[in-house]
Amino acid sequence: xxxxxxxxxxxxxxxxxxxxxxxxxxxxxxxxxxxxxxxxxxxxxxxxxxxxxxxxxxxxxxxxxxxxxxxxxxxxxxxxxxxxxxxxxxxxxxxxxxxxxxxxxxxxxxxxxxxxxxxxxxxxxxxxxxxxxxxxxxxxxxxxxxxxxxxxxxxxxxxxxxxxxxxxxxxxxxxxxxxxxxxxxxxxxxxxxxxxxxxxxxxxxxxxxxxxxxxxxxxxxxxxxxxxxxxxxxxxxxx
Numbered sequence: 001x002x003x004x005x006x007x008x009x010x011x012x013x014x015x016x017x018x019x020x021x022x023x024x025x026x027x028x029x030x031x032x033x034x035x036x037x038x039x040x041x042x043x044x045x046x047x048x049x050x051x052x053x054x055x056x057x058x059x060x061x062x063x064x065x066x067x068x069x070x071x072x073x074x075x076x077x078x079x080x081x082x083x084x085x086x087x088x089x090x091x092x093x094x095x096x097x098x099x100x101x102x103x104x105x106x107x108x109x110x111x112x113x114x115x116x117x118x119x120x121x122x123x124x125x126x127x128x129x130x131x132x133x134x135x136x137x138x139x140x141x142x143x144x145x146x147x148x149x150x151x152x153x154x155x156x157x158x159x160x161x162x163x164x165x166x167x168x169x170x171x172x173x174x175x176x177x178x179x180x181x182x183x184x185x186x187x188x189x190x191x192x193x194x195x196x197x198x199x200x201x202x203x204x205x206x207x208x209x210x211x212x213x214x215x216x217x218x219x220x221x222x223x224x225x226x227x228x229x230x231x232x233x234x235x236x237x238x239x
Contacts, residue, residue, distance in 0.1 A: 041211045048209040050077040076199045083192040088117040099202045106198045112191045114146045122167045
């Protein structure tokens with residue numbers, strides 16, 4: 001990043017106290033950031049978030065077309081969207097197309113995708129007025145064949161599978177909050193995010209943009225200061 005107008009030693013006043021709001025804002029204004037560094041932070045954020053068109057447009061407008069933009073962004077986002085739609089078989093097929101070893105190397109992702117598939121089977125069975133023993137047997141067979149071998153690898157897997165299988169044991173009207181949560185669409189979003197992280201790692205990309213990391217670090221620093229009853233002056237970032 002660019003050179004700042006003051007060193008880290010200048011954060012405190014001469015008497016060792018923190019600067020007041022005016023002094024804090026004045027020092028922030030003295031920090032000089034390199035425009036190219038800021039552009040790279042924004043571009044990195046767009047790539048990690050999966051906004052391929054936005055990344056290419058921004059790179060062109062910022063004059064940094066030579067920056068490497070992975071061609072697999074679209075495929076990565078397509079996998080995530082398939083998971084959000086509940087099309088788990090298609091998502092797993094696409095994942096294997098991108099990286100044949102990705103599910104072998106990520107047991108958690110494999111388990112969560114298979115669990116989502118089981119939930120979709122259960123959801124389908126519940127939606128039918130004529131749900132038969134054969135329909136329930138199909139769910140049990142899928143769980144036995146695909147999830148039972150993986151579940152013992154992690155206590156969390158076992159607990160998650162038990163909750164999922166309990167959906168077959170009770171009527172929807174008597175579902176506990178945990179059972180209702182298993183059917184909530186947010187589960188798809190959670191697994192889509194998990195798949196996104198796995199694909200980023202597979203492609204040698206960081207799982208978090210540097211811009212977001214800076215924001216999270218600032219938030220962490222502020223919380224640490226608050227724990228020690230240190231008031232950190234707020235300041236607005238003007239465009």
